[in-house]
Amino acid sequence: LWARAYQDRDYHAAIHTNNGTEAQNTVLKYSNLPKRKTLTLSRLLLYLKKIICQMLTVKYKFLNFQQTPHYRSYNDGIPTYLQGRPKHVILHCLDRKGSSKKFIYDDIKD
Structure with a gap:
């Protein structure tokens, strides 16, 4: 019971993996993200989410800029x-x- 007092209160979803998921995780880490080899699967997913959100934000801003009279x-x-x-x-x-x-x-x- 005392262990619950020190438990992390953030939401953590349990992710069950199999050999295929782990193989994809390894390929992703070693082929595409060589500087992120030590990340766990959940941290890797958070990192990818951050990268994708940044890319989409840049694309969104550029598409908005294309609609302005300053672009054309x-x-x-x-x-x-x-x-x-x-x-x-x-x-x-x-x-x-x-x-x-x-x-x-x-x-x-x-």
Whole structure:
């Protein structure tokens, strides 16, 4: 009972492995992560999660930057209110612009 007082309170999931999982763990550590050979499987998964999250954050920021007017110049045919929007939004609005001309002000009701 006294051992529970010193027990780590963080959540730790029990991971049961077999020879295939351990073989993949060894291949990953020795082939792709040579500086991380001493990590346990759970620490290795946390490390991979950290690396993947960092890569996805960089990709997300770059994709957001691509949508800004600082990344590219716009055609004169694109209205200023559509500039800085994602490409699919610009194309959608321009496609619908022609069909919206058939409506008159009286067709719109509160």
